[in-house]
Amino acid sequence: MRVFWAMLVGVGLTCGGCAEQPVPEAAGEGQAAAAPNASPETAAEELTQAPETPAAETKSDAAPTAETAGKTIPLSAENTEIQFVCAHVGEKPDPRKGHFSTLTGKATVDGDALAAIEIEIDAASLTTEIDKLTDHLKSPDFFDVRKHPKATFKSTSIEKGESGQVKVTGDLTLLGTTKSISFPATVDLVNGLSLKAEFKVDRTEFGMNYGADKVEKLVDLTVTVSK
Amino acid sequence: MPFTLADLAYGFAAPAGAAAVVFVLVRRLWPGDGLRFAGSVALAAGFWTGYWLLQLGALIPGSHWEWIGYAALLSLTVGPTACAAGVSSLERTLPYVLISLFSAVLLAPQWDDLSPSPTVHIVVWTGLAVVVMTLLEPLSARWGGSFLAAVYGVVAMTGSAVLMLAGSMRFAQILGCAVGALFGLFVVCLLDGRRPRLIGVAATFTILVAGMLLIGRVQSFSDVPLASYILPVIAPATLWLGAVRPIASLTGWGRTAAACFTPLLLCVVAVGVAVVAEFAG
Numbered sequence: 001m002r003v004f005w006a007m008l009v010g011v012g013l014t015c016g017g018c019a020e021q022p023v024p025e026a027a028g029e030g031q032a033a034a035a036p037n038a039s040p041e042t043a044a045e046e047l048t049q050a051p052e053t054p055a056a057e058t059k060s061d062a063a064p065t066a067e068t069a070g071k072t073i074p075l076s077a078e079n080t081e082i083q084f085v086c087a088h089v090g091e092k093p094d095p096r097k098g099h100f101s102t103l104t105g106k107a108t109v110d111g112d113a114l115a116a117i118e119i120e121i122d123a124a125s126l127t128t129e130i131d132k133l134t135d136h137l138k139s140p141d142f143f144d145v146r147k148h149p150k151a152t153f154k155s156t157s158i159e160k161g162e163s164g165q166v167k168v169t170g171d172l173t174l175l176g177t178t179k180s181i182s183f184p185a186t187v188d189l190v191n192g193l194s195l196k197a198e199f200k201v202d203r204t205e206f207g208m209n210y211g212a213d214k215v216e217k218l219v220d221l222t223v224t225v226s227k
Numbered sequence: 228m229p230f231t232l233a234d235l236a237y238g239f240a241a242p243a244g245a246a247a248v249v250f251v252l253v254r255r256l257w258p259g260d261g262l263r264f265a266g267s268v269a270l271a272a273g274f275w276t277g278y279w280l281l282q283l284g285a286l287i288p289g290s291h292w293e294w295i296g297y298a299a300l301l302s303l304t305v306g307p308t309a310c311a312a313g314v315s316s317l318e319r320t321l322p323y324v325l326i327s328l329f330s331a332v333l334l335a336p337q338w339d340d341l342s343p344s345p346t347v348h349i350v351v352w353t354g355l356a357v358v359v360m361t362l363l364e365p366l367s368a369r370w371g372g373s374f375l376a377a378v379y380g381v382v383a384m385t386g387s388a389v390l391m392l393a394g395s396m397r398f399a400q401i402l403g404c405a406v407g408a409l410f411g412l413f414v415v416c417l418l419d420g421r422r423p424r425l426i427g428v429a430a431t432f433t434i435l436v437a438g439m440l441l442i443g444r445v446q447s448f449s450d451v452p453l454a455s456y457i458l459p460v461i462a463p464a465t466l467w468l469g470a471v472r473p474i475a476s477l478t479g480w481g482r483t484a485a486a487c488f489t490p491l492l493l494c495v496v497a498v499g500v501a502v503v504a505e506f507a508g
Binding site for chain 2: 132
C-alpha cells in the first residue's frame with residue numbers, strides 16, 4: 001500500500017506541473033504544408049489566377065478623383081464582402097458558399113494607386129446558407145473560431161498593372177498560421193474605391209486539414225469592395 | 228460528409244484489432260496482476276491506434292481537446308491500481324478524484340467567456356466522473372466482459388452520435404475510436420471461453436466518454452441540449468438496476484435484457500433530444 005500511495009503522490013506531483021499551454025506553431029509546420037501533388041508553378045498559378053475582366057469594369061485608367069487620392073478608406077461589412085466557396089471531393093462536389101459578416105480594415109490610396117490594404121475578419125461571423133454547416137465550419141474541424149477568433153490579411157506590396165489590374169501580395173493569417181499569398185485584383189479609384197479579387201487558397205497550408213479526403217483543399221475566395 | 232472506407236478501417240477496425248490483440252497479450256504475458264490492467268490498457272491502445280492513424284489531433288497538444296488521449300493514458304495509473312486487492316472504498320475513490328480533477332483541468336478550456344466558468348465546468352465534471360467511475364468499476368464483478376464491453380460500446384457510440392449532431396465530425400471520430408476499441412474487447416471477451424471480465428476499465432472509459440462530451444459541449448455552436456451530453460455518461464451506471472428486484476430475480480437473457488433497458492433508453496433519449504433540437508423547428 002505504501003508503494004501504491006507513493007506512486008499516487010508521484011503521479012500527482014508530476015501532473016501538477018502540467019497545464020494547458022498552447023504550443024506555438026512550429027516554424028516549419030505551416031511552411032512545409034504545401035499543397036500536396038502541386039508543383040510550385042501550379043500553386044503559384046492557382047494563387048494568381050486572373051479572371052477575365054469585363055469591359056465595363058475597366059475604368060481605372062482614369063485618374064482617381066480628389067476624394068480618393070491620398071486617402072485611407074475604412075473597410076467594413078458595409079462596403080466589403082469576403083465570400084468563400086468550397087466543394088466536396090468526388091462526383092458530387094455540392095459547392096457550399098459562405099461569407100463573413102463582421103470585418104474591419106482599411107485601404108490606403110497613395111497618389112493614383114492603391115498602396116496598401118489591411119483586413120481583420122471576425123472568424124465567428126462566418127455564415128453559410130445552411131445553419132448546421134455554419135456550426136460545423138466554426139468548430140475545430142475547420143475555422144476553430146474559439147481558439148482563433150480572428151483572421152487577418154495585410155498587404156506587403158501592390159503592383160500596378162494595366163487597365164486597373166493590380167497584383168496584391170500580403171500576409172494571410174488563418175488558424176494562427178501566417179503565409180504570404182498573391183492574387184490579382186481589379187481596382188477602380190474613381191469616386192471612391194472599388195475592388196474585386198477572385199483567387200484560391202489551400203486551406204491545408206494553414207492547418208485546416210480535417211477531412212482533406214472529403215472536402216477540397218482549395219477554397220475559392222472572392223473579395224469585393226464597393227464604393 | 229460521409230465516412231469513407233479509410234475512416235471505417237482506421238477509425239473502427241484498426242482500434243478494434245489493436246484492443247483485442249493488446250487485451251490477449253497482456254493477459255497472457257502478465258497473468259495475475261496483469262488481469263487488472265488488460266482491459267484499460269487495451270482500450271487506451273485501441274483508442275490511440277485510431278486517433279493516430281486518422282491524425283485526428285496533434286501528438287503535442289495545442290488545444291484543450293488534444294489532451295484527451297493523454298488523460299486516458301494517465302487513467303491507466305489509477306483505474307487498474309484502484310482495483311487491487313486490499314484497496315478500500317475510500318482508497319479507491321481518492322485516486323478517482325485525483326485523476327478526474329486532473330483530467331478536467333486538462334480538458335476544460337480556459338476561455339474568459341465560457342459560461343458557466345471554467346472552474347464550474349471543472350468542479351461539476353470532476354464530481355460527475357468520480358461518481359460514474361465509482362459506480363461502474365464494481366459492475367465488472369457482476370457482469371461478464373463481453374456484456375460490459377457491449378454496453379460501454381453502445382454508450383460510446385451514442386456519445387459519438389451526439390458529437391456529430393453537435394457539429395463536429397472530428398470529435399465524433401475521436402470517440403468513434405473508443406467505440407472500435409470496445410468492439411474489439413467485446414469480440415475477444417465473447418470468444419474467450421474463460422469469460423474474462425473488464426476489470427479496471429471504468430476510469431479510462433469514463434474519461435474518454437465524459438471527456439469527449441465535455442469537449443463537444445463547450446465547442447459546439449449547435450442547439451443540442453445539455454441532457455444529450457450528460458445522459459450517455461450516466462447511462463451505464465444504471466446497470467445497477469439489474470441488482471434490484473424484480474430485475475435481479477430474473478435469469479438468463481431476460482435479466483440481461485431487463486438490465487440493458489434503462490441504459491439503452493437513456494442513450495436513445497440523448498440522441499433523440501439532440502435530433503429534435505437540431506432538425507425540428
